[in-house]
Amino acid sequence: MATHKREEFTAEEQELAAVAKALGHPARVAIVRLLARRRACVCGELVLELPLSQSTVSQHLKELKAAGLVQGEVDGPRVCYCLSPTGWARARQLLDGLLAELPAADYAC
Amino acid sequence: MATHKREEFTAEEQELAAVAKALGHPARVAIVRLLARRRACVCGELVLELPLSQSTVSQHLKELKAAGLVQGEVDGPRVCYCLSPTGWARARQLLDGLLAELPAADYAC
DNA sequence: TTTGCTTATCGTCGATTTACGATTGCAAAG
DNA sequence: CTTTGCAATCGTAAATCGACGATAAGCAAA
Numbered sequence: 001m002a003t004h005k006r007e008e009f010t011a012e013e014q015e016l017a018a019v020a021k022a023l024g025h026p027a028r029v030a031i032v033r034l035l036a037r038r039r040a041c042v043c044g045e046l047v048l049e050l051p052l053s054q055s056t057v058s059q060h061l062k063e064l065k066a067a068g069l070v071q072g073e074v075d076g077p078r079v080c081y082c083l084s085p086t087g088w089a090r091a092r093q094l095l096d097g098l099l100a101e102l103p104a105a106d107y108a109c
Numbered sequence: 110m111a112t113h114k115r116e117e118f119t120a121e122e123q124e125l126a127a128v129a130k131a132l133g134h135p136a137r138v139a140i141v142r143l144l145a146r147r148r149a150c151v152c153g154e155l156v157l158e159l160p161l162s163q164s165t166v167s168q169h170l171k172e173l174k175a176a177g178l179v180q181g182e183v184d185g186p187r188v189c190y191c192l193s194p195t196g197w198a199r200a201r202q203l204l205d206g207l208l209a210e211l212p213a214a215d216y217a218c
Numbered sequence: 219t220t221t222g223c224t225t226a227t228c229g230t231c232g233a234t235t236t237a238c239g240a241t242t243g244c245a246a247a248g
Numbered sequence: 249c250t251t252t253g254c255a256a257t258c259g260t261a262a263a264t265c266g267a268c269g270a271t272a273a274g275c276a277a278a
Contacts, residue, residue: 009135021133
């Protein structure tokens with residue numbers, strides 16, 4: 001029995017869905033906002049700021065990294081995270097693309 | 110054992126995450142795009158256009174409706190779906206809000 | 219090398235998602 | 249009233265998610 005059929009959609013749809021999915025959890029939205037505010041590359045500080053354990057935060061970071069929205073660089077014993085400019089440029093493009101496809105405002109059933 | 114901690118984030122973060130999550134599947138992105146193109150309220154036509162069964166499409170529509178992005182109205186034996194102007198206005202607001210928080214482009218680790 | 223700190227990964231558990239067929243529900247038509 | 253057709257819901261199964269503690273891995277300093 002097939003449980004997933006993602007392959008049957010366009011590459012753009014999959015890409016947009018992947019970005020959206022990465023943002024589809026409050027913790028990951030919060031992480032992005034934290035990284036945006038203190039644009040310096042925090043790392044374990046995220047754990048302090050979030051009501052989650054270290055391993056959970058690490059998991060969320062991994063997903064954001066997989067979606068290309070976040071970069072991490074090793075800096076001695078700690079890891080330096082920051083938002084990925086290219087990843088967010090693409091995300092913007094995809095989101096704006098979708099929003100641009102929507103009818104203006106005068107639609108109804 | 111706690112499996113979900115959504116409660117610990119701001120209302121906006123949760124709201125944005127909910128919208129993103131609704132868009133976090135290629136089928137739902139495809140549905141939104143279909144509804145945007147043929148702004149007329151299709152219904153079972155979606156099933157014809159998508160590589161998914163009727164029940165699966167119905168499930169996805171339910172999730173989009175729960176996220177406030179889609180409206181459905183019964184019209185005789187069929188159901189008429191269309192995008193929700195207010196829902197998308199809010200979605201735009203939330204997404205733009207997040208994108209506006211991000212540093213311009215000159216950031217790096 | 220050993221210690222200590224930071225982060226990643228592993229293993230686990232329950233909850234949720236994704237998908238389907240089958241069934242139910244409902245409204246118009248006959 | 250019964251049939252017909254469309255859509256929602258139910259039940260189910262596999263996969264993924266979300267969270268945690270525990271453990272491993274990496275690096276710097278002692």
